[in-house]
Amino acid sequence: MFRVDRLVSLYLSHPFVLTLGPSAGSRVPILMYHSISDNLFGMSHPYFQINTVPEVFSQQMRWLRNSGYRTSSLPEVLTGLQAGEDLSKTIVITFDDGYRDFYTDALPVLKQCGFTATIFLATDRIQLNPARVEGADYLTWKDVRELHGEGISFGAHTVTHPDLRSLQPDQIEYELGRSKEIIEDHLGVTVESFSYPHGFPEEDKDYTRYLEDVLCNLGYDHGVSTNLGRASRKSNRFFLPRIPVNSLDDPSFFQAKLQGGYDWLHWPQLLKKYFFHRTVALRERALDNKETSSR
Ligand SMILES: [Zn+2]
Secondary structure (H helix, E strand, O other), X not given: OOOHHHHHHHHHHHHHHHHHOOOHHHOEOEEEEOEOOOOXXXXXXXXXXXXXXXXXXXXXXXXXXXOOOEEOOHHHHHHHHHOOOOOOOEEEEEEEEOEOHHHHHHHHHHHHHOOOOEEEEOHHHOEOXXXXXXXXXXXXXXXXXXXXXXXXXXXXXXXXXXXXXXXXXXXXXXXXXXXXXXXXXXXXXXXXXXXXXXXXXXXOHHHHHHHHHHHHHOOOOEEEEEEEOOEOOOOOOOOEEEEEOOOOOOHHHHHHHHOOOOHHHHHHHHHHHHHHHHHHHHHHHHHHHXXXXXX
């Protein structure tokens, strides 16, 4: 399939970032994976595809290891960025939702490469027996405890994986607070990391500021979002940007993404959200006016 994002990243943005961009040591790619399987989840455009087939995942990990990359945790990276440390060749690997294929297809490869990862759990989908939602199996609490013992970190990804913007404040607090508590109860450690489910509405400043307050009050320390790009000192620690990865990332595209060649896509992503946000706001205002005049 013809992909503009791939072409621009490979032939315009990547060479540009390498010569004129910020120093590699001040930016850390946080990779965003979901499912390591052949399961397509009915996604249409490659940009939204959330599965990485096991062979491609294994290739990507081996490439990272052979290129001298090391994995780190989110708290370590945040401290390093603040201290101005040189973080070249440092990456964070994250997995959203808690698919069971992490256990069967990702963990053995990560172990072989000496890598670690963070998994963000939507806690309602984690049960005593593997839960099956929309054709995909999820980790069990026994798996989660075992993975934690293997050095895998866990964060919260809400209870029911809702679109948080459609909820009332008390429901939002429940989704964020309860998921944290449940994981803490099962693992016996404090959970300080959060991953925002669905597209992150970064254009809505009032909402994101409110969300940051809620996360802070509930005892979260940091988190990740679907904002595109590599994390820097200036990133908001609760909504760190990530690099989405899937099966369609061939070696050169994967390398370009890691070295900042994909960061440009954040601007069209943000513009699109602003435009949508404005359209919705205008439509709501028009409806309000209509209601007021018909009253
Ligand atoms: Zn998710």
